[in-house]
Amino acid sequence: MNDMADTGTITETGTVVERADVEAVNAKATRETLYAERVKIHPKLVHGHWRRIKWAVMGVTLAIYYLTPWIRWDRGPNLPDQAVLIDFANTRFFFFFLEIWPQEFYFVTGLLVLAALVLFLMTALAGRVWCGYMCPQTVWTDLMIMIERLVEGDRGRRIVLDKLPMSGSKLAKRVIKHALWLLVALLTGGAWVFYFGDAPTLMVDLVTGQAPIVAYTTIGVLTATTYLLGGLAREQVCTYMCPWPRIQGAMLDDESLMVSYRGWRGEPRSHYRKGESWDNRGDCIDCKQCVVVCPMGIDIRDGAQLECINCALCIDACNDVMTKINRPGNLIAYDSFQGLSAAAKGENHRFRPLRPRTLIYAGLIAVVGLIMLTALLMRTELDVNVLRDRNPLFVRLSDGGVRNGYTLRILNKEHDSMHVVLTLDGLEGGQLVLQGHDSGTVEVPVDDLQSLRAFVVLSPEATRKAMAAGEDVLDFAIVAHDTQSDRTSRNSTTFRLPEGR
DSSP: OOOOOOOOEEEETTEEEEOOOOOOTTOGGGOOSSOOOOOOOOOOOOOSHHHHHHHHHHHHHHHHHHHGGGOBOOOOTTSOOBSEEEETTTTEEEETTEEEOGGGTHHHHHHHHHHHHHHHHHHHHHSSHIIIIIOHHHHHHHHHHHHHHHHHOSHHHHHHHHHSOOOHHHHHHHHHHHHHHHHHHHHHHHHHHGGGSOHHHHHHHHHHTOSOHHHHHHHHHHHHHHIIIIIIITHHIIIIIOSHHHHGGGGOOTTOOEEEEOHHHHOSOOOOOTTOOOTTSOSOOOOOHHHHTOTTOOOGGGOSOTTOOOOOHHHHHHHHHHHHTTOOSOSEEEEOHHHHHHHHTTOOOOOOOOOHHHHHHHHHHHHHHHHHHHHHHTOOSEEEEEEEOOSSSOEEOTTSOEEEEEEEEEEEOSSSOEEEEEEEESOTTEEEEETTOTTSEEEEOTTEEEEEEEEEEEOHHHHHHHHHTTOSEEEEEEEEEETTTOOEEEEEEEEEOOSOO
16 A cells, blocks of 8 residues: 555535545555565554444453453462463463363363364354454554554544654654553563463562563563564564465355455446446445555455455445445445355355354364363362383392382372372282382372372282283272372273293
C-alpha cells in the first residue's frame, strides 16, 4: 500500500464515499514471487460487526494473558496459591485444581495435541480465523496500531505526518508512540515471568532488584521482541516469518469459509456517480476502502492470497460503502470456493460444515479428549515407579539363591505424608529387602518423591524349582500400600535367573 493521501468522493443520496488513491501490497498485477521490499502500511480505522468482534477478542485474550498469574487458588499449607504456575524449582505445573508432575507430562502433551486438532478443525471450517482474531502476533499488532492511531491520528493524518519534515510536534508524537509501545512490550515481558513464580512476591523482587537475573533477562528479551514484532515488523511476521500460512493450505478444501470478494456480483467494477444506472456493471465502485482498512495492505479482490489473515475488516468497510450507495451488503463476505462458484452460475449453495475432514478432526478431538479424561479420572495420588538393574542382571548367592536389584521411586501427590508398605505379589519364595528400611515401611513426605534401593531375593529352593522348569524370567509385581489413605499401587516387573544352568 503506498502512502498517497486519500482523494475523490462519490455521492449517492446525499452521502459521501471516500475513494482511496492506493495500491495494494503485492497486488496481483505486480506481485513479487519471493521477497518484496516493504511498503509501509497505514490501516484505516473501520467500524462494524467484525471490528467489534476483533475488539472483544483482543480484550479477552489480553486480559487472560496479563491477569491469569494474579488469580489465587487455595491449595492448603506448603503449596503455592497461584492458580496457574510453572514451578521449575519443584518440577511441577499447577493449573487450577490440577497438579502435574514430570512423570505426568503426557497431560501437557495431550493438551498440545488437542490444541493442534482444534486449530486444524477451526481452519477447515472457517479458514485462518486463528490468524485474524486470536494469534498473539495479530493481537499485539492490533494493540500497537491502536496506540499509533491514538497518538498520531487515523490513516490520513499518519500519512501526512510521515511526509512532514521533523519538527517539535512530530518528534513529540513519535517519542510518545514509541514510549507507549515499549511500555506495552515491557508489561508483556513482565507478565510472562509471573507464570514462573509467585506473582506478588516476584513483582516486589523485580522492583527492588532482588529477582533472579534470568527474570530480568527474560523480560528484556520479550520486551525487545514484542516491540520489534508487534510495533515495527507487523505484517512482515505473518508474510515472511510464520510458517502457518503455508501449512494451513493443507487443511482447507472447497467448502472452507474464507474472506472472499464476490466477483460475480462486483464485476465489472467502475466508479459511480449519483443517478447513474446499475445496469451492465457490478456493485464494486472501486473505492478501495477494502484496501485501506486491511492491516496486511492487500486487495481482497485479487482473490485468495497467502497474506490474507481473514480478519474481515474489509467486509466491514465494504458493507459500510454498500449501505451508503443503497446496494445489498456482503459484496465481500465469508464464503467458500464452492459457494462462489455456485453463485456465479446462479445456483444456491449451502455451507456444509459436516465433511469428511471436519468429521475426522472432530473425531480425533473426541478420542484424545476421552483418553485424557479417562487418565485424569484414573489418576492416583500414590505413584510407584520400578526400575530393574540392567548390570548385573542377577547375582548368584553362595547358598544357591538369586538376587535382583531394583530402584523404586515413590511419588506422594497427597498433601499429607504417606506411610507406604511394600510387598511382593506373584513370586513364590521371594523376599523384598529395602536398603535402609528394615521395617519394610517407607515414609514419604508431603508432595515429595522418595527414591530407594531394593533387592528381591529368591530362595535356593525356589531358584532350583524355577530353573528345573526351564524358567529364566519370572513375572511378579511390587505392591505399594499407603496405610493411612488405604491407597494401593501395583507395579509389574520381572525377576531374572541364570540361563540354562
